[in-house]
Amino acid sequence: MSSSLYRLGLLMASLRWKIVAVWMVLLIGIGGVAVALGGTFSSDIEIPGTEAQRGIDELANRFPEMGGTSGQVVLVTQDGSSVEEHQGEIDDLMDRIAEVDGVAAAPSPFDDTSPGTRTDDDTAIIAQFQMDGQQGSYPEESVDQLEELVETADTPTLDANIGGQVLQSSEVPFGAGEVVGIVIALIILAIVFRSLVPAIIPIVTAIVGVGVSMLAVMALAAGVEIPSVTTALGAMLGLAVGIDYALFILSRHRDQLTAGEDVHESVGRAIATSGSAVIFAGLTVIVALVGLFVTGIPFLTIMGVAAAATVALSVVVALTMLPAIMGILGERLRPRKIRRLMEENDGVLPAEDPSRSRRRPFGTGWVRLVTKVPAVTILLVVLGVGALAIPIKDLELALPDLGTEQPGTSARDTYDLVADEFGPGYNGPLLITADIINTTDPLGVVEDLESDISGLENVKEIQLATPNRGADLAVVAVIPEGGPTAKSTKDLVHELRAHAGSWEDEYSISDVTVTGATAVGIDVTDKLSDALVPFAIFVVGLSLILLAMVFRSIWVPLKASLGYLLSVVAAFGVTAMVFEYGWFNAPLSVSVNGPVVAFMPIMVMGVLFGLAMDYEVFLVSRMREEFTHTGDARASIERGFTASAPVVIAAALIMVSVFAGFVTSGWFMLQPIAVGLAVGVLVDAFVVRMTLVPAVLALLGRHAWWLPRWLDRILPKVDVEGEGLHAVLEHRHWTQEHGAHALRLQDLVVPLIGEKGRIGPLPGAIAPGTLLVVRSADDAARAAFLALAGGRLEPVSGLLAVHDRLAPDDLAAIQGRAHWLPAGTDVPARLREIPGRHLGTAVIVVERLEDLVHGATTSDDTLIERLDALLATGATLVVGSRSAGATEAERHLQGTLRDPRRLLALAVQRSTASAPEGAHL
DSSP: OHHHHHHHHHHHHHTHHHHHHHHHHHHHHHHHHHHHHTOOOBOOOOOTTSHHHHHHHHHHHHOGGGTSOEEEEEEEESSSOOGGGGHHHHHHHHHHHHTSTTEEEOOOTTOSSSOOEEOTTSSEEEEEEEESSSTTSSOTHHHHHHHHHHHHTOOSSEEEEEESGGGOOOOOOOOHHHHHHHHHHHHHHHHHHTSHHHHHHHHHHHHHHHHHHHHHHHHHTTTSOOBTHHHHHHHHHHHHHHHHHHHHHHHHHHHHHHTTOOHHHHHHHHHHHHHHHHHHHHHHHHHHHHGGGGGOOHHHHHHHHHHHHHHHHHHHHHHHHHHHHHHHHGGGGSOHHHHHHHHHTTTOOOOOOTTSOOOOOTTHHHHHHHHHSHHHHHHHHHHHHHHHHGGGGGOOEEOOOGGGSOTTSHHHHHHHHHHHHTOGGGGSOEEEEEEOTTOSOHHHHHHHHHHHHHTSTTEEEEEEEEEOTTSSEEEEEEEESSOTTOHHHHHHHHHHHHHHHHHHHHHTOEEEEEESHHHHHHHHHHHHHHHHHHHHHHHHHHHHHHHHHHHOOSHHHHHHHHHHHHHHHHHHHHHHHHHTSOTTTTTTTOOOOSOEETTHHHHHHHHHHHHHHHHHHHHHHHHHHHHHHHOOHHHHHHHHHHHHHHHHHHHHHHHHHHHHHHHTTOOTTTHHHHHHHHHHHHHIIIIIIIIIHHHHHHHHGGGGGOOOHHHHHHSOOOOSSOTHHHHHHHHHHHHHHHOOOSEEEEEEEEEOSSSSOEEEEEEEEEOTTOEEEEEOSOHHHHHHHHHHHTTOSOOSEEEEEETTEEETTTHHHHHHHEEEEOTTOOHHHHHHHSOSTTGGGOEEEESOHHHHHHIIIIIOTTHHHHHHHHHHTTOEEEEEESSSSOOHHHHHHHHHSSSGGGEEEEEEOOOOSSOTTOEEO
């Protein structure tokens, strides 16, 4: 992968202006489509299949008057008079509300059929109105008209307030907090790079990535129901990872420029090395977010997929637009001091004075401290994080209601007014529906249900009990004692459902459901809570597999997964402190204490998993690299830590600043997620990865890098630090010294096909334009070499280069350039089908020599001329011969070629103790 990324970086740098233009056109084009489609987001959170959702759907079909979005007008007299004294103006207001487009019904609260709820002193009344369908089914302008009507009805003697579900907005509030977060990120980048120009680049690329992805989501919202929180979550995550991924690549580029490397070459190397790690890091976040499908909750799956797409786009931007910008800025990204030194020395950086004392690397003191007595460090970390996790016991989950809106808004003020004047239960009524089609006395059944329900604990009153117009569905509106998110209300829902079976038997009714917005919220919360454990198993299991692939170790993945769980519990604990205990409410702009949004835990777990693995990879991979080279477990921890710590610290601080910026938005739907992620990243980066990890590795010593051989064989190899790039650069230098070659083999070991054994180690090189006859009476050995040349077999070890492509990283590219002619093929016909483009890098494998010679002697007398033309263009033919020596057919072929020197023969045999070399020319 690193070799392909190296070429990608060079290509992006060379096409720099065109690549930037493509991204700008894409941004503007998708923006135009989004505006033209005019998509809107949904504020409804539902889970098909739950009882409450089933009841909502039943009401929409059989009792449409109660199935749409509801609204309420709360009227309070200011002079102590009775509301009846204001009946005329209240009825007039409801009549005007009924005329608004999208309003299905707005009855007078003084009607006998649908009386409004009054206070005991008769100074306040609630008038209900119903919209046509759910949000999005009626014009958005209707809500503005309703608010204006209620505002004009407000007089010195009568206070009019509008509230209810109709005021739930799908608009995502973005404010100064997000901008401040980005500014802080810019300051951190400027400190890291000690320059403003490179500091701006990650901000620009992150904004482009987020802009494209969010505009695409807006366009999709025209045809797909997308939760409103999706855009805020995507923007928050996209900005954070977009800046961080650009930071990782750009910091490597700057380091290489500081070392005097050529700009163009440095871009390619930065993408090949840090770009590989960015791809892996992005994949872990993407897989964790897409993994939200295991919850079985549609809206959560949509949120996860949209956020994952944003992360994927951030990776693509980092691998394409970022190197293009680095190519545009060129020498301006090189530190000024280094630039002046190179200008003074004809473009070459002079060697460093060996007598000059070098500064101790950043972080040396810290890593030595935490690894001095590693057991003590581990104990302190576990105790400290454990203390932060204690408040988890008080963390409650629920869906946000109008009581979580910002103070001063109509929705929040009316919500508080209802709770004060009438009781908190009036903000979250429950609806009990029952199919009464089999009863002969629908009114009597409704009265009996009303009587039974009113006698239950936690029921304040029955607001309404009536059959629908067809007398086949009964609806009982229950006002609970507690508010929508109160535990007593949740207990009441469970109790009502527990009685459903006995009521069905006793009254000969069926399909009793407890529904309404409050019941939907309780069902969604229960479903999300039940999904936490399966999702945690999925995420932890995934981390074990991925990290075992990267680090070739058992203990490192176990340590990383346990560290991730420590970060999660710390994030949940601090979230409980803020939203349950009320700590730090003022500076964080938190206006409500109580249950947090129900999908906070699962969303934080998914996102934090990907980010935690990012830091694990960037930090520990350097330690593993040092250990691989030196074998010194203790010293590798220190060198790897000091090499990676500055970038990881900057990346973590940027993440925290971006997440913290979204906390201050005041949007309760997003605030707990932002707090959880900010705390989780802070703990994971500084406590887990930079304190616990070095201590655990120091305690384990060499055993930290142990992996059973059988598992090493099973797990695929993952190059996240660009290790394959060393082979690419070495082959490039070799080519400059020895010239271009079609095939280069260096200590190459190849497994036999279909049998045990191997060929090799194989040395040698074949120039372009060569016809190579591979001789062997051993079918398995000959087939293995032909498959190797055609890119169909992965070598066990050593180096295989086919022109500028190296196996195994570029095996697919090698196979794509190869043309395979199996035994029995009409060789002349197949050779005519080979396109003329890229023949100079083509490898044509003819499985059987006899097919080639037969075609030249019997079926096509121009075949030899075609072979000469192919070889002259640089194409390479590899032909299999079943003889261990030269055959008559081979001699005939050599004698008819225009340049007989183009034909070479290679004898191949399986390696044995007596003949280990495997092949000779």
